[in-house]
Amino acid sequence: MKLLADRRRHPMALVVLLLVGLLLTGGAYALFTQTSSAKATTASASDIEGGKKLFAANCATCHGLNAEGTRNGPSLVGVGAAAVDFQVGTGRMPLQANGPQAPQKEPQFNDEQTAQLAAYVASLGPGPAIPEDQYLDASKGDPAAGGGLFRTNCAMCHNVVGAGGALTRGKFAPNLSEVSDKHLYEAMQTGPQNMPIFNDANLTPEDKRDVIAYVNEVTDNPSPGGFKLGSLGPVAEGLFVWFFGLGAVIAITVWLSSRAK
Amino acid sequence: MSTTQPTTAIGKAANFTENRVGASVLVREFGRKIFPSHWSFMLGEVALYSFVIVVLSGTFLTFFFHPAMGELHYEGPWVPLRGVEISEAYNSTLAISFEIRGGLFIRQMHHWGALLFVAALSIHMLRVFFTGAFRRPRELNWIVGVLLLIMGMAAGFTGYSLPDDLLSGNGLRIIDGIIKSLPLVGTYVSFFLFGGEFPGIDIVSRLYTLHIMIVPALIIALIGVHLVFVVVHKHTQWPGAGHTEKNVVGEPVLPTFAAKGGGFFFLIFGLLSLISALFTINPIWNYGPYDPSPVSAGTQPDWYIGWADGYLRIVPGWFEFYIAGWPISFNINSALVVMGGVFVAMFVYPFFEAWLLKDHREHHILDRPRNNPTRTAIGVAGIIFYCNLWAAASGDLIAVFFHMSLNDMIYIFRFLFFFGPIIGYMITKRMCIGLQRKDRELALHGRETAQIIRLPHGEFLERHEALPANKLWKITAFESPQYVPAEPNADGKITGAEKLRARLSRFFFEDRVAPVSKQELDASHHDHHEVGSTDQAQIGH
Numbered sequence: 138m139k140l141l142a143d144r145r146r147h148p149m150a151l152v153v154l155l156l157v158g159l160l161l162t163g164g165a166y167a168l169f170t171q172t173s174s175a176k177a178t179t180a181s182a183s184d185i186e187g188g189k190k191l192f193a194a195n196c197a198t199c200h201g202l203n204a205e206g207t208r209n210g211p212s213l214v215g216v217g218a219a220a221v222d223f224q225v226g227t228g229r230m231p232l233q234a235n236g237p238q239a240p241q242k243e244p245q246f247n248d249e250q251t252a253q254l255a256a257y258v259a260s261l262g263p264g265p266a267i268p269e270d271q272y273l274d275a276s277k278g279d280p281a282a283g284g285g286l287f288r289t290n291c292a293m294c295h296n297v298v299g300a301g302g303a304l305t306r307g308k309f310a311p312n313l314s315e316v317s318d319k320h321l322y323e324a325m326q327t328g329p330q331n332m333p334i335f336n337d338a339n340l341t342p343e344d345k346r347d348v349i350a351y352v353n354e355v356t357d358n359p360s361p362g363g364f365k366l367g368s369l370g371p372v373a374e375g376l377f378v379w380f381f382g383l384g385a386v387i388a389i390t391v392w393l394s395s396r397a398k
Numbered sequence: 399m400s401t402t403q404p405t406t407a408i409g410k411a412a413n414f415t416e417n418r419v420g421a422s423v424l425v426r427e428f429g430r431k432i433f434p435s436h437w438s439f440m441l442g443e444v445a446l447y448s449f450v451i452v453v454l455s456g457t458f459l460t461f462f463f464h465p466a467m468g469e470l471h472y473e474g475p476w477v478p479l480r481g482v483e484i485s486e487a488y489n490s491t492l493a494i495s496f497e498i499r500g501g502l503f504i505r506q507m508h509h510w511g512a513l514l515f516v517a518a519l520s521i522h523m524l525r526v527f528f529t530g531a532f533r534r535p536r537e538l539n540w541i542v543g544v545l546l547l548i549m550g551m552a553a554g555f556t557g558y559s560l561p562d563d564l565l566s567g568n569g570l571r572i573i574d575g576i577i578k579s580l581p582l583v584g585t586y587v588s589f590f591l592f593g594g595e596f597p598g599i600d601i602v603s604r605l606y607t608l609h610i611m612i613v614p615a616l617i618i619a620l621i622g623v624h625l626v627f628v629v630v631h632k633h634t635q636w637p638g639a640g641h642t643e644k645n646v647v648g649e650p651v652l653p654t655f656a657a658k659g660g661g662f663f664f665l666i667f668g669l670l671s672l673i674s675a676l677f678t679i680n681p682i683w684n685y686g687p688y689d690p691s692p693v694s695a696g697t698q699p700d701w702y703i704g705w706a707d708g709y710l711r712i713v714p715g716w717f718e719f720y721i722a723g724w725p726i727s728f729n730i731n732s733a734l735v736v737m738g739g740v741f742v743a744m745f746v747y748p749f750f751e752a753w754l755l756k757d758h759r760e761h762h763i764l765d766r767p768r769n770n771p772t773r774t775a776i777g778v779a780g781i782i783f784y785c786n787l788w789a790a791a792s793g794d795l796i797a798v799f800f801h802m803s804l805n806d807m808i809y810i811f812r813f814l815f816f817f818g819p820i821i822g823y824m825i826t827k828r829m830c831i832g833l834q835r836k837d838r839e840l841a842l843h844g845r846e847t848a849q850i851i852r853l854p855h856g857e858f859l860e861r862h863e864a865l866p867a868n869k870l871w872k873i874t875a876f877e878s879p880q881y882v883p884a885e886p887n888a889d890g891k892i893t894g895a896e897k898l899r900a901r902l903s904r905f906f907f908e909d910r911v912a913p914v915s916k917q918e919l920d921a922s923h924h925d926h927h928e929v930g931s932t933d934q935a936q937i938g939h
Contacts, residue, residue, distance in 0.1 A: 237803070280478045288564065288686050292694040297564065298684045302695025303794035307803035310695065354478045355684065361495065362502055362678030370565065370694075372792040374679050375701025378513040382673060383521060386444050386514070389665050390437035393658060 188257025191250055195231050204261055209235075216327065217264020218255035223323035225251045227316075229330075237307035238330050265336075268322045272342040275318060278350030286344055287351050290335065298355040300368040304331055314356035318349050425652065427629075433655045434635040434648035438525045443659065444518035446621065447666040448511045453614065455508040462498050464490040465606035467562065467599040476683050484562075484687040487602045491561040491682055507674035512557065514670065516550045516702040523547065527747075527777050529764035531634045533757075537748040539627040542620055544744045549617045551702050556609035558680075558700055562602055565680070567688030568697045570601065572710070576734065579727035597690060634764050639871045643762050698791055708790030709733045712811045740784070754903050755879050768837075769876045769913075771830035772906040778826040779819035786814040827909070834911040837873040840865060841914045842922040864923075874914045881907040 144150060193202060199210030206212030213220075224230040228242040246254065255267065271277075288297060296302050299313030308331050313321065325345050328334035340348070366373040404413045415421045433439070466486040472479045474489070475496050484492075494501035523543055526532055532540035555573075559566045574596045578584040593600030633648065635641050649655050685694065699707050710733050717729035751773065752758055767774040789796065790811040797804040844862035852858055865873075884892050884900035 281480050281482050284478045284686060285482060288689070288692040288694070292564075292692055294695050296696045297686065297694040300696065301798060303797040303804045305803075306805055307797070307801065309798050351478055360678050360681070361683070362506055362681055363676045365678050365681070368681070368684065369795060370696050371680070371698045371700050371704075372696070372795050374513065375704065377673075377677065378510065378517055378701070382510070382514050382669070383517050385669050386441075386518065386666065387437065389662070389669070390440040390444070393662055393665075394435045394437045394440065 184253045185257050185260050187250075188253035188255070188260075191246070191254050192257055195245075196254075199232070204258060213258050213261065215262035215264045216258060218259040218267050219265040219323040220327040220329070221255040221258045222251060222267050223320055223327060223329055225254055227320055238304075238309065241311060265323075265326045268319060268326065268342070268345075272346050273318045273322060273349070275346065275350040275353045278343075278346040278348075280347070280350040280354040283344075283347030283349070283351030284355075286340065286348050290340070291348070294332075296368070296370075298368045299352050313352050316352075318353070321349050321352060322346075429650065429652035429656075431629055431632070431651045431655075432646040432648045433633050433651065434646060436636060438529075439633065440662065441518055441522040441525055443662060444666055445515055445522055447663045448515040448518060448670065449617065449621070450663070451667055451670055452508055452511040452515055455504045455511060456610065456614075458504045459494060459501075459508055460610055462490060462494050462501065463487070463560070463606075465560065465603045467602050479683065479686065482687060485602070487560060487562040488682070488687050491563070495683060503674055506677075506679050507670055508557075509679045510673050510677075511670050512554050513679075513701060516547070516554060519543075519547055519550055520702075524777070524781070528767040528774060529634070530761065530770060530773065531764055532748040533761040534748075534752065535631050535760050536627070536634075537752075539624060539631065540748050541745055542624045542627065544741060546617065546620050546624065548741065549613055549620060553609065553613045553617060554700055555703055556605045556613060558703075559605050560602060560609060561680075561682045562688050563682040564685040564688050564692060564694060565682075565697060566685075567597060567690070568693055569699050569703075570597065571690065572699075572707070576730055579730035580734075581726065581731075597688065632762065634762050637763050637766070637872060637876055639868050641763060643760065646762070696795060701788070704791035705784050705787035706733055706737055708787035708793075708811070709736055711793060712787075712790045712808050712815065714812075736787075740780075743780075754882075754899060754906060756882050756885075757879065761877075763877070766876065768830040768833040769878060771827045771834070771909065771911075774830050775823045775827035779823040782814070782818045782822040786811055786818050831909055831911055838911065838914055841870060841874050842918060874919065876913055878910065878913045879907065880910055880912075 192200075192204065196204070196210075196213075199207060200213050201207050201210075204213040221230075224239075225246055226244060226248075228244040229239040231245060232239050233242065244251070258264075259266065287299075291299070294302050294304060294310035295313055296310075301312040302310050304310060310332070316324075322345050324332060325335040325340060325348065326337075335345070366377060404410050412421075464486045468486045469483055470486065470489060472482050472484050472489060472492065474480070474492055476492060479492070491505075494505055496502070526540065526543065555569070559570050574588055574592065577588045577591065580587065588596065591601070591604070592598040593604075632646050635646055635648065638647070641647050649658075686692075698704060710730065713729050713732065715729055717732060718725060718727050720726070765773075767777075790808075793807040793811060794804055796802065797807050844864040847861045847863050849861040850858055851861055864870075882900070882903050884896045886892050887896070
């Protein structure tokens with residue numbers, strides 16, 4: 138302890154203390170906010186009746202008792218199972234509070250309940266169904282072709298590698314790195330929130346599979362150049378060079394110009 | 399004329415050099431130059447060293463880069479691009495990144511080095527400005543410095559545009575738009591630069607010539623002039639006991655400063671190597687080939703162009719109007735007016751201050767920023783003006799990360815464009831004056847020791863301790879310019895320009911806090927001794 142006590146008035150003590158404090162709080166935060174991974178279960182047979190009950194209890198306030206829509210929420214007749222699976226499966230619905238855009242959060246329903254809700258809404262009118270597995274198998278997709286489609290159709294909002302970006306009035310295009318293949322497909326198919334709809338005439342199911350292959354390729358593979366700095370481009374690089382680059386430089390200059398005590 | 403002939407090999411070599419180029423004069427003149435030691439004097443060196451590293455790494459890159467825009471299909475190892483039609487320039491940059499041994503490391507070092515070069519240059523200029531090191535005789539060197547900043551930006555931008563990826567193409571498109579917004583000549587200049595309609599097939603090879611030859615040659619020439627000036631003018635120094643306008647207190651170039659400088663270079667080299675080895679910069683493989691139609695979210699220029707981009711992002715659309723059917727795109731070309739205005743202001747400031755003070759003497763002792771509150775406040779206003787535009791360029795990212803509305807961000811930046819510098823000016827000026835008053839208080843009454851003593855008749859006093867002489871010197875011995883009223887010229891007339899100068903001078907110095915005079919200092923010491931204190935400590939109130 139004498140070693141510590143001797144050094145407590147050292148000019149670097151504050152810096153070290155701050156660093157330790159930040160590491161502790163950051164580590165604790167990361168520990169407590171870890172989410173348990175959802176169990177992958179196959180969707181059960183559509184139980185429309187169960188879905189109707191869930192709907193009446195959780196969704197009807199805004200979407201109306203028969204999903205006909207109210208002033209607070211759109212009609213869900215004809216949105217299809219894919220839309221429900223995306224909105225409920227990513228936790229965006231039920232909405233917690235009104236805001237510019239429904240944020241992604243911990244899903245409120247398990248897979249079975251989600252499937253029931255999807256079956257109920259799908260029974261109200263024809264709409265896009267939950268995608269078939271063959272279009273979700275990214276290994277069959279062509280990431281290079283998907284990259285071309287992604288840059289033309291998606292990158293202006295989601296950034297070239299899906300890091301996300303801003304839209305008007307507090308809305309935003311989310312980061313895609315943690316989104317499952319199925320949800321990527323459903324988002325393209327149904328255009329949730331402010332996203333445009335890319336129907337099968339726009340982007341064929343094979344095209345969508347290519348896009349998914351591209352997103353997986355650029356978000357899952359290790360970065361060749363080292364830490365990615367969030368893949369946010371020159372802003373992150375500029376901040377880095379000013380804070381860490383110049384910070385280190387100034388530390389070096391102070392060290393070199395200090396006199397031996 | 400008694401000369402001794404050298405006998406050793408080194409002696410003979412030295413003699414040989416001396417007889418032919420007179421090296422001893424160089425060693426005598428340059429080797430004995432004195433450089434004061436302070437961390438803030440080493441920032442310009444950082445810019446120099448990062449430039450050297452950028453030149454070395456850039457030379458390596460020229461061996462493998464193909465500055466051509468012919469099209470081919472990518473066949474390299476990066477899967478998400480395989481088979482995509484790309485240009486030769488982009489193909490060779492991908493090859494440098496993935497196929498040339500060490501290529502990615504060198505590319506990242508080149509880019510990080512360039513960012514550090516301009517950052518170090520900027521912070522060096524701030525040091526020079528805030529300490530008044532631009533005053534006579536160094537006005538010209540300040541101008542050379544501003545030119546170096548402009549050239550640094552030009553070097554960076556031409557390099558940013560070379561790989562022909564999506565990001566660099568978007569940057570060029572903005573330059574193309576700015577050029578085209580010039581009245582009358584815009585379209586012609588754009589077609590001339592791009593060899594036809596944007597993007598054409600010439601621009602990469604043209605930028606390459608600028609990037610690897612013309613701009614670096616200008617930078618090297620300007621650095622040469624800059625360093626010669628530093629030697630001719632001698633280095634400035636901080637105020638301190640023994641430091642005068644006629645001497646320089648510090649270490650000689652040979653051996654101390656040269657050895658330190660050499661070590662410093664390798665430290666910067668090591669730092670840049672570490673950063674380049676660990677952190678990605680400009681991952682061109684992510685961006686894909688340039689195509690005029692897509693623009694990615696979060697498309698920004700490198701940081702030193704950011705302020706210009708920020709201006710374009712917040713300028714209102716109605717700045718564009720039509721006169722007799724001709725568009726006047728003031729919403730775009732006013733960016734050039736703003737940038738030009740900033741650089742002109744930087745060029746003329748040294749002359750402006752000399753004119754204002756009627757002070758044409760040489761200055762080798764630096765000002766502490768607080769001792770020239772108005773200049774410091776103007777500098778901070780400039781920093782806020784710049785940083786606001788700089789932040790505006792990343793308004794979209796700020797909006798996402800802080801859950802703000804992008805539209806509100808633009809309103810905030812527009813407000814700060816006008817009022818940020820004024821608020822910064824007022825706060826900084828008050829802070830400086832407050833610090834000066836604190837210095838006066840310290841000089842006259844010493845340091846508060848927090849020891850309360852009770853006098854025999856019951857009065858409580860706090861013991862104040864006089865400052866040590868060297869500290870006292872630092873806070874009392876400084877020049878304090880003051881208001882110079884309007885003076886008649888040789889004809890006995892007060893000209894309009896002179897009246898304006900007087901008014902500005904009053905604006906500069908109306909709140910001046912006078913430095914502690916010798917009489918005040920003596921009087922304060924006298925007072926304290928009356929109370930009856932010990933030799934070292936005095937009692938104040």
